[in-house]
Structure formats: structure tokens, C-alpha cells
Amino acid sequence: MIEFSHVSASYDGELAVLRDVSFRIEDGSFVAFVGTNGAGKSTTMRLINGLLKPTEGQVLIDGTPTTELKTSELAQRVGFLFQNPDRQICNNTVREEMMFGFKALGKESPEAEVRADEIMAAFGLNPDDDPFLLNRGTRQLLALASIIVLQPPVVVLDEPTTGLDFRECTKVMEIIRRLHERGTTVVMVCHDMEVVADYAESIIVMSAGRVLAQGPTYELLRDRVLTQEASLVAPQMVALSLALGSQHPQLANTAVGQANTLSEMERALGLEIAEGGEPR
Amino acid sequence: MTGFLEYVPGNSLLHRMNPVAKLFCALLISVACFCTSNLIFLACVLIFDFALAAHCKMTRQAMGLAKAVTIFSLILAVIQLLTNSTGMVLVPLPWGYIGTGGVIGAVTIILRLVAAAVPLFLVMYVTKMTDLANSVVKVLHVPYKYAFTFTSTVHFIPVFMNDMAGIMEAQTARGVQFDQGSIVKKIRLMVPLCIPLLVSSVRKTNSAAIAAEVRGFNLRTRESGYKQYPFATLDVVSLVICVCILVVAILLGVLL
Structure with missing residues (x-):
């Protein structure tokens, strides 16, 4: 479990980037942090894996304050995927990159190699490829794979879909979804509300270094006051159902007015919409 | 807060000087530091450097730089201490001794490097890189x-x-x-x-x-840039002062 208790943080002891932030993330959950640039999301991620220590309050990982844990100890509990994979990749082959984490933690073993092989096969990565010659999406996949191979119980993702095209984005997010389904706690920062709506179970809305709200994704994304305050744009499906509800008051309290997903909308309208968008 | 070698805005004399004049002044002071081993002269240059830094409100940057250069020059100072066995014996060594000559030599190295480095870096902090590039193109061709x-x-x-x-x-x-x-x-x-x-x-x-x-x-x-970089009185006076500093250093180096 990850727990923030009245946490404030700053860089170089200057202006506070986070102010009195408190929340709790249960084991096995999939939480997304949303908010504008400068809201404090990435700082929160850095606090979770101990790269930054709080100036006030406590960050607890399974009940232990991060101030009492070495970053290398935290690395075994919390895997961190950076926004830019090029800052992470530092080996000449995909295989070496996959094994780098084990080497750093002094956990190289034949079992580790087998696990690396399995993950590379699952991700469609060629062990002998030069990581620096891969395209952006594949480099991001490799960076993610080299984190997952260490099997941390918590995975923190700082904008994992930035710079990826739709197919690459879907591939990365589906892998993350499967990871979550196997019990890994996923904490993600993401600006793409469609991705957040599709994958995150709950969200934490941040603005100007504070937590505005924490709760189920669709419940919060339907809150117009909250989304306005945090300068968020609700996903299209939520916007459509809200618009239907407000334009046609008779629909507001029906399934149509409250639909959050395409399938809900289909059910509410009694339609079955084909993949291409045409009603069948 | 500014980063390493990042322009610090201001309106000090140094900020207002012609970029080429600033660069030459800094070079003249640095060369002067290598023309003499007179400790009093080097100490005076160092005080002058820090007075300039204080005038430009960059004492913190100058201190940081002085610290970094001191750490680097310590290596050279230690070599000087261990190899320059001259003057009064302070610590005997298997191959000679650490003497007063070695100590003075070590202090000279540290003072010289710090005094020579600070003005060069100050110029970088008080001059926009575009101005520096454009002025050397316009003035120095x-x-x-x-x-x-x-x-x-x-x-x-x-x-x-x-x-x-x-x-x-x-x-x-x-x-x-x-x-x-x-x-x-x-x-x-x-x-x-x-x-x-x-x-x-x-x-x-x-x-x-x-x-x-x-x-x-x-x-x-050279003609592409519209901005001109003429020399003002301040630039000429500064250059004359720096040439005088260099002459004094050469004279001290030759005479002492």
C-alpha cells in the first residue's frame, strides 16, 4: 500500500511543489494521476520511488517511510517507467538492457535470464537488437519490459504513452492492463483522458500541488465543476452522455444520460454499433 | 535561480559593456595572472574579481566557481607540494621534503587559477550568447x-x-x-x-x-545581423585598465 500523509515537497528547498498532500493507494489498484502541467503529478511519482524525499509529512510504502529506505531497496518494490525511454536505456543489446536491473540489484541468475527471455518473447523484442536503433514505441516497450522483468509489486508510469502512435499506445496500455490483472499495483500519470478513462479504475485529480479529489474514474470525470477546476477535458463518451443529459432533460437520469462507455451507450439506445461506427 | 553559464539579467557596468570588450578584458586579466607569481598581485586580482561579481549581483555564482576551481587546482597544488622541495624544511619526505617554497607554489597555483577563471566565467554570465556570437562576427569578423x-x-x-x-x-x-x-x-x-x-x-x-x-x-x-556593437567610453576605459593590469603583471614577473 502507498500512503501519503500530509506531504509537502520542494526542489532545492525552494518553492513548494506539493503542499499538504494526503491519499492512499491500495494494493492491486490501477490509479491515474491527472491534472495540468505543473500540478505536481511527476513530483508525486518521484516521491513514491524515493528519488525525492518529502520536506514535510511522510510517504509510506507498505508502512515504511521512504526516508528510511535506500533507493535501491525501493527499486525492488517500486518499478519506475520514465517518460523518456532514452534516459533509461544504456546497454548495447536488448538482452543486456533486460538484465541490467538484475545486475544493479546483484540478482543475476539463470532464473532471471529465463524470465527475461519470457518477457522479451511476450513483448515481441529481439534479444540481439541494438536498443538505440529501435523506433520510439519499441524503445518505450523495452524500457517497460526491463522494469516488469524485475517483478516489482508496484509499477509507476510517468506518461507512458507520450510520443506513441495509437497502435503503440494501445500495445503499451494492454500490457499494463494485463500486468494489473495479475495483481500489480499500477500508478500512472497521463494527460490523455481517453487512455485514463479506458484503463484506470480510479483517478487522483491534482492542481497547483494539491489533491482536489480521489475516486472512481467515471464518477470524477463526470463532475463538471471538478474537471473545470482542474482544467481537464472529459473523454468524448463522457462529454456526449453529459451533453445528451443536459440537452434532453428527459434523458438525464436514464442510462443514455449516464453512459460512460460505448457499450453502455449501445445498450441504453438499444443499438449494436459495429466496429466501423455504423449501426448494425 | 539560474543554471550553469546561464545568462543573469542585470544593468551593471559589466552588463552594459560591449561583449567583445568584456571578452578581451577577461582574457587580459587571465593572461596577467599567468605572467607573475606575485601572491599580493594575485590576491588583489581575486579581490577585484569578487568586487566585480558583487557589483553584478553574482557573488553566489562566483563563489561556486571559485570552489570548483579550487578543488581542481588542489591536485596541482599537491603535486607542487610534493615535488617543489625548496625553502625551509617543513615535512621531510623519502625523496626530499615539503618546504616553504612548495607551500608558496601551491598557494600560488590555487590563487592564480581561481583569479584567472572567475572573470572569464563572469563574462559568460553577464552576456547573452547571441550577443557574444553576433559581436565577434560584427567586430572581429x-x-x-x-x-x-x-x-x-x-x-x-x-x-x-x-x-x-x-x-x-x-x-x-x-x-x-x-x-x-x-x-x-x-x-x-x-x-x-x-x-x-x-x-x-x-x-x-x-x-x-x-x-x-x-x-x-x-x-x-556578417551583414545579416542588424544590431551594431560600437565601443563606448566605458569599454575603452575598461580595456585600458586591464592592459595596465597586464603591464603591472609583466613588470612584476620580470622584476621579481
């Missing part, structure tokens, strides 16, 4: 591509430092312990990080070169 290469190099230093910090952070998050072990172990851990830094540097410089080229970089000549 240096081809623009060389001026641009120099300013780009300086511009990229903080960028690469930031990249290196990011890369180290990414590796720390994977369990690499940069804060533990011997210096040899730390160096061994740092070596693999040169690869992503090199890759990102090449990518950045390549992008910058393409971006410059598509905007007509090769068409730029």
Missing part, C-alpha cells in the same frame, strides 16, 4: 559558423548536465547505487551512462543542425 559553434557548445552544457542528472535518476530508480562504494566502483557505474548521454547529445545536435539549416543558416553573413 569571425565567420558566423565558428561563433555559432562556440555559443551552441556553451548553450548545450547545461542541457547535457540536465540530461546526465535525468539519466542518473533513471538508473537510480532501477537500483543502481551511485551514493555507495569506492570511487572506482562509482566510476564503473557511471561509464554505461555515457552511452545514453552520447546518443541524446548526437540526436540533439543533429536536430539543432537540421533546424538551423532549414532556416537558412548557411545564408547568414
Whole structure:
């Protein structure tokens, strides 16, 4: 479990980037942090894996304050995927990159190699490829794979879909979804509300270094006051159902007015919409 | 807060000077420091450097630089101490002794390097890189591509430092312990990080070169810039003072 208790943080002891932030993330959950640039999301991620220590309050990982844990100890509990994979990749082959984490933690073993092989096969990565010659999406996949191979119980993702095209984005997010389904706690920062709506179970809305709200994704994304305050744009499906509800008051309290997903909308309208968008 | 070699805005005398004059003044002071070993002269130059830094409200940057140069010059100072066995014996060594001559030599090295480095770096902090490049092109007729290469190099230093910090952070998050072990172990851990830094540097410089080229970089000549950089009274007076400092240093070096 990850727990923030009245946490404030700053860089170089200057202006506070986070102010009195408190929340709790249960084991096995999939939480997304949303908010504008400068809201404090990435700082929160850095606090979770101990790269930054709080100036006030406590960050607890399974009940232990991060101030009492070495970053290398935290690395075994919390895997961190950076926004830019090029800052992470530092080996000449995909295989070496996959094994780098084990080497750093002094956990190289034949079992580790087998696990690396399995993950590379699952991700469609060629062990002998030069990581620096891969395209952006594949480099991001490799960076993610080299984190997952260490099997941390918590995975923190700082904008994992930035710079990826739709197919690459879907591939990365589906892998993350499967990871979550196997019990890994996923904490993600993401600006793409469609991705957040599709994958995150709950969200934490941040603005100007504070937590505005924490709760189920669709419940919060339907809150117009909250989304306005945090300068968020609700996903299209939520916007459509809200618009239907407000334009046609008779629909507001029906399934149509409250639909959050395409399938809900289909059910509410009694339609079955084909993949291409045409009603069948 | 400003980064390494990042322009600090201001309206001090140094800020207002012609960039070329500033550069020459700094060079003259630096050369002067190497023309004499007179400790009083070097101490006076150092005081002058810090007075200038205080005037430009950059005492913090000057102190930071002085600290970094002192650490670097300590290596040379130790060599001086161990190899310059002159003067009164202070500590006997198997191959000679540490003498007063060695101590004075070590102090001279530290003072000289700090006194010579501070004005050069101050010039970088009080001058916009574009002004420095444009002025050397206009006044000294240096081809623009060389001026641009120099300013780009300086511009990229903080960028690469930031990249290196990011890369180290990414590796720390994977369990690499940069804060533990011997210096040899730390160096061994740092070596693999040169690869992503090199890759990102090449990518950045390549992008910058393409971006410059598509905007007509090769068409730029000395006449392209509209801004003029005339020498004012302040520049001439400053240059005269710095030439006097150099002459004094040469005389002290020759006479003493």
C-alpha cells in the first residue's frame, strides 16, 4: 500500500511543489494521476520511488517511510517507467538492457535470464537488437519490459504513452492492463483522458500541488465543476452522455444520460454499433 | 535561480559593456595572472574579481566557481607540494621534503587559477550568447559558423548536465547505487551512462543542425545581423585598465 500523509515537497528547498498532500493507494489498484502541467503529478511519482524525499509529512510504502529506505531497496518494490525511454536505456543489446536491473540489484541468475527471455518473447523484442536503433514505441516497450522483468509489486508510469502512435499506445496500455490483472499495483500519470478513462479504475485529480479529489474514474470525470477546476477535458463518451443529459432533460437520469462507455451507450439506445461506427 | 553559464539579467557596468570588450578584458586579466607569481598581485586580482561579481549581483555564482576551481587546482597544488622541495624544511619526505617554497607554489597555483577563471566565467554570465556570437562576427569578423559553434557548445552544457542528472535518476530508480562504494566502483557505474548521454547529445545536435539549416543558416553573413556593437567610453576605459593590469603583471614577473 502507498500512503501519503500530509506531504509537502520542494526542489532545492525552494518553492513548494506539493503542499499538504494526503491519499492512499491500495494494493492491486490501477490509479491515474491527472491534472495540468505543473500540478505536481511527476513530483508525486518521484516521491513514491524515493528519488525525492518529502520536506514535510511522510510517504509510506507498505508502512515504511521512504526516508528510511535506500533507493535501491525501493527499486525492488517500486518499478519506475520514465517518460523518456532514452534516459533509461544504456546497454548495447536488448538482452543486456533486460538484465541490467538484475545486475544493479546483484540478482543475476539463470532464473532471471529465463524470465527475461519470457518477457522479451511476450513483448515481441529481439534479444540481439541494438536498443538505440529501435523506433520510439519499441524503445518505450523495452524500457517497460526491463522494469516488469524485475517483478516489482508496484509499477509507476510517468506518461507512458507520450510520443506513441495509437497502435503503440494501445500495445503499451494492454500490457499494463494485463500486468494489473495479475495483481500489480499500477500508478500512472497521463494527460490523455481517453487512455485514463479506458484503463484506470480510479483517478487522483491534482492542481497547483494539491489533491482536489480521489475516486472512481467515471464518477470524477463526470463532475463538471471538478474537471473545470482542474482544467481537464472529459473523454468524448463522457462529454456526449453529459451533453445528451443536459440537452434532453428527459434523458438525464436514464442510462443514455449516464453512459460512460460505448457499450453502455449501445445498450441504453438499444443499438449494436459495429466496429466501423455504423449501426448494425 | 539560474543554471550553469546561464545568462543573469542585470544593468551593471559589466552588463552594459560591449561583449567583445568584456571578452578581451577577461582574457587580459587571465593572461596577467599567468605572467607573475606575485601572491599580493594575485590576491588583489581575486579581490577585484569578487568586487566585480558583487557589483553584478553574482557573488553566489562566483563563489561556486571559485570552489570548483579550487578543488581542481588542489591536485596541482599537491603535486607542487610534493615535488617543489625548496625553502625551509617543513615535512621531510623519502625523496626530499615539503618546504616553504612548495607551500608558496601551491598557494600560488590555487590563487592564480581561481583569479584567472572567475572573470572569464563572469563574462559568460553577464552576456547573452547571441550577443557574444553576433559581436565577434560584427567586430572581429569571425565567420558566423565558428561563433555559432562556440555559443551552441556553451548553450548545450547545461542541457547535457540536465540530461546526465535525468539519466542518473533513471538508473537510480532501477537500483543502481551511485551514493555507495569506492570511487572506482562509482566510476564503473557511471561509464554505461555515457552511452545514453552520447546518443541524446548526437540526436540533439543533429536536430539543432537540421533546424538551423532549414532556416537558412548557411545564408547568414556578417551583414545579416542588424544590431551594431560600437565601443563606448566605458569599454575603452575598461580595456585600458586591464592592459595596465597586464603591464603591472609583466613588470612584476620580470622584476621579481
